[in-house]
Amino acid sequence: MKAIVTVMLKDGVLDPQGKAIRHALDGLGFADVGEVRVGKVIELDLLEADPLKAREKAEMMARRLLANMVIEQFDVVFR
Template sequence: MKARVHVTLKNGVLDPQGKAIGHALESLGFAGIGEVRQGKFIELDLTENDPERAREQVRQMCERLLANTVIENYRIDLG
């Protein structure tokens, strides 16, 4: 089973990487750009095929390694 995890900064947490992308796009001539936020996208192949157990396993991975839950949110998609 495949799991996809999005890790994004919580609202209100400064995102210097996103800001740098925004400035770079503007200096390339792109107009009409508001906020830019950059997050991480992680794809995992799991041998677990039960969706409930797979989701719980990935949730633990997020809590323990993939996300810093003080400043980041995570979203898990299976399938």
């Protein structure tokens, strides 16, 4: 099954990449854009067939490698 892990900066953590995108969009004429936040998405093909175990594993991967839990939060969905 395919796990989609989305990693975003926690609320309150400054996002300079988002600010840069907002500025660039403004320069392209897209004026009515408020806040922009940027994150990562990691698609994992898991061989695990049990949905509960697959979620547990994906969350462990996110905590141990994919996200920096000090400044980032993550979310796992399956497809």
